[in-house]
Amino acid sequence: MTNIHDIAKMAGVSATTVSRVLNHHPHVNEETVKAVQRAIDETGYTKNIHAVHLKKGRTNLIGIVVPFMDQIYFSQLVDGIARAVSKTDCHLLIIQTQYIEEKELEALELLKTKQIDCLIFCSRSVQVDVIQSYSQSGKMVVLEDIQVEGISCTYMNHYDSFYAGLAFLYANGHKRISICLNRENSTSSLQRKKAFADFLNAHQLPFLDEDVVTDCLYLEDGINLANQLIQSAARPTAFLVTNDQVAAGLYTTLVRAGWNVPKDLAIIGFDNQSISKALDMTTVQIPFNKIGEQLIKQALESEATRHEIKLELIKRGTV
Amino acid sequence: MTNIHDIAKMAGVSATTVSRVLNHHPHVNEETVKAVQRAIDETGYTKNIHAVHLKKGRTNLIGIVVPFMDQIYFSQLVDGIARAVSKTDCHLLIIQTQYIEEKELEALELLKTKQIDCLIFCSRSVQVDVIQSYSQSGKMVVLEDIQVEGISCTYMNHYDSFYAGLAFLYANGHKRISICLNRENSTSSLQRKKAFADFLNAHQLPFLDEDVVTDCLYLEDGINLANQLIQSAARPTAFLVTNDQVAAGLYTTLVRAGWNVPKDLAIIGFDNQSISKALDMTTVQIPFNKIGEQLIKQALESEATRHEIKLELIKRGTV
Incomplete structure (x- = not known):
């Protein structure tokens, strides 16, 4: 999907300038406006994104299921995932569940109804068999050591x-x-x-x-x-x-x-x-950035894989 | 938009059961399958969500712009927002920016291209005039004290x-x-x-x-x-x-x-x-849950409003 950066690159201007052109900002010179317009015309850059999604069957959305974010383990994990996502052309949809099963099912339904391209479970309340029943609905990655056909996992030992x-x-x-x-x-x-x-x-x-x-x-x-x-x-x-x-x-x-x-x-x-x-x-x-990279890599791969993350004891003064 | 909970309610079963029916799980009795199917038929529950979005012009997605989440102020804030969102029929799209302006522009473009219904800025790098130029693109809420026509704000004093x-x-x-x-x-x-x-x-x-x-x-x-x-x-x-x-x-x-x-x-x-x-x-x-509630309330309202959050000094032992 063409985005604002592609347009900027083609027109040889900054993304801010493209944005100003798109919004008819008064202080952009005519040459620049023309260059941006040419890039838009050439790429067929469209604002009717839902039509694009409908046609391509892709949303560029990665869903993540997380119980809460006011606990540092999860916020560091989500931060690591978000950093990895920001290097792709995808965006992150957060489903914060408070460990309520219905919220997790909602997330699975988002995958099934193609509102997201893939779903990452950082932690879950539903039984494995429930997740398994969605394994044909789209790409799924879990952050735990489970062995389910068609579902990728990254796990800490x-x-x-x-x-x-x-x-x-x-x-x-x-x-x-x-x-x-x-x-x-x-x-x-x-x-x-x-x-x-x-x-x-x-x-x-x-x-x-x-x-x-x-x-x-x-x-x-x-x-x-x-x-x-x-x-x-x-x-x-x-x-x-x-x-x-x-x-x-x-x-x-x-x-x-x-x-x-x-x-x-x-x-x-x-x-x-x-x-x-x-x-x-x-x-x-716990190497959160590495875990984030790994989960996003698996989310975007077509086949299901398993990946172990090694953890290291840091010796300091409380033992 | 009809969701899995509406179907569950109508059919008098749990959301898990609806999910099992949708996924052709073997252990659901025939009567239940029929009841769920009736509810689906009546509501016109569809999996072709992009067609629905295209028709309705709504995505039920609320975008939030946040620089990072490995810092507790922001993770508590996002947690408060996510708790508030989970009480609505919307989902949360996170745009983590690391304070990179292009990422913020991407978020503004998501709003303009109707990929999200509203956008909340938790913090920003772009100048106010850039945000202002998008004020007609969709609903926007900022968590700071700025006075821009058409943009809602919640701010701490x-x-x-x-x-x-x-x-x-x-x-x-x-x-x-x-x-x-x-x-x-x-x-x-x-x-x-x-x-x-x-x-x-x-x-x-x-x-x-x-x-x-x-x-x-x-x-x-x-x-x-x-x-x-x-x-x-x-x-x-x-x-x-x-x-x-x-x-x-x-x-x-x-x-x-x-x-x-x-x-x-x-x-x-x-x-x-x-x-x-x-x-x-x-x-x-800082009352994060209250701020989250307020931001989501403003995101879903049609008119732009201003709201001040009072902060309270908590006296303990370090003074």
Whole structure:
């Protein structure tokens, strides 16, 4: 599809100038107006885009399903995707779901009714079989490790990275480690729980139910967790935490209550957000720009592929 | 436009069931299939959406222009807008610009070529006259205090809120206060600088160039600012900071270097982000959900309106 940049290039002017010509701005010289008009005529640049979509069967819209954007993991992810999209001729349609299944179905229907060319699931509530039933409706990419024919996936190896975090804590002398997760049965939480169980088993350590804390997503959840820890008598010596926001809430609340981190409690966060640098916090780096590039690449490819993203432990001062 | 929810309602089933029927899922009983089919026939529910758009001249797409989303102010803002959109029958098209003018022009062209019904500018690089030249192209809403005929605006009163922050610091004994801003000449920075100049003038305090620090947006900028302060001999006793991210970088770095906040330096942040609660930091609350609701309301209204958002100083422990 011809866009304003193509016109600008052909006419040898800036996009701003093309825009001024299109809007009959008074201060554009006649020669320029003519050059732009020639480029428009030659390319058949049209404003009747829906007619073009109807004819070509393409919308140049990529849909992404995301539960919310006020949580930094998701906003960094969407930012990475948006940066990758801005290098293509496509635009990004956001379907923010709050994990409401009907919103996710709406997104799938957008794909089926060809209102978008492809759909990326950053996270989901609907069952895999529901997504699978749309696999013939258009291109789909999911950010998790699922194996469904016709659907592309990019996934982080949460099992390996969680196991590496636990092993690092163990090597630093920690024998009672707690973990916290967000949604108990999400694909990533299941992988993380399996890594925890396997780790405990390999080191002949007991599995205690209270050492798996769930529903931790926001910084406030970390504050609450810290306040519970302060009250409790028997407690872990180390915490492997969902993400850096929860870890920052945990860390700052403990420190303000007079605790010494890592002496009183070692902490590993997740994501390598800015706040983890400011707090000199050990964490696991997620390469959001790389993930964004990969998801958009897969969204625009015709065949379905699988791609693993490696995560790296960043050693700082909280272990 | 009829959507999957309307069909579900009419057929007396869930949207998931409608989706299963549309996708010829095997496990749906015959009666249900018939009920859904009747609803589809009655409403004329069509998958040929572009034909519908072409006919109706509406896309149900709301575009938003945002520079980036890895910065919490913008991600909370987009989250607030997305929450408001999810209560309508519209979807959200994100144009992430990195403040590149051509990207903003692309967004304006989307409006002009009717690929979106309305366009919301969360922040911009192009001059006001460029936006103005598109005011007849479709509905536009900007999140800043500009007066352009035919364009709606919702704006935060940055002058009043900055002045209130300065007055609060002054009332707490501070005579040399520094401020930090992001882009030096953005609408909000100009208002904030004017508040600073007026405040100094009213209290017969000298204006020092070095007391206005610009290009502060990310947490890392606060870390750099802290490191500069630690090196400098003559320094302010208080800082009024762009946003809570910059303030958190400043605070955590100073505290880790052994400074006492607010004794050695008082800090007021901006936004009331989670991190400000965790650090017990004085800040200014921005009501993102309310702003989101307001922007979407204006995007869907036919006439252009102006709406002011009041900001509130949240007093905590860093002053």
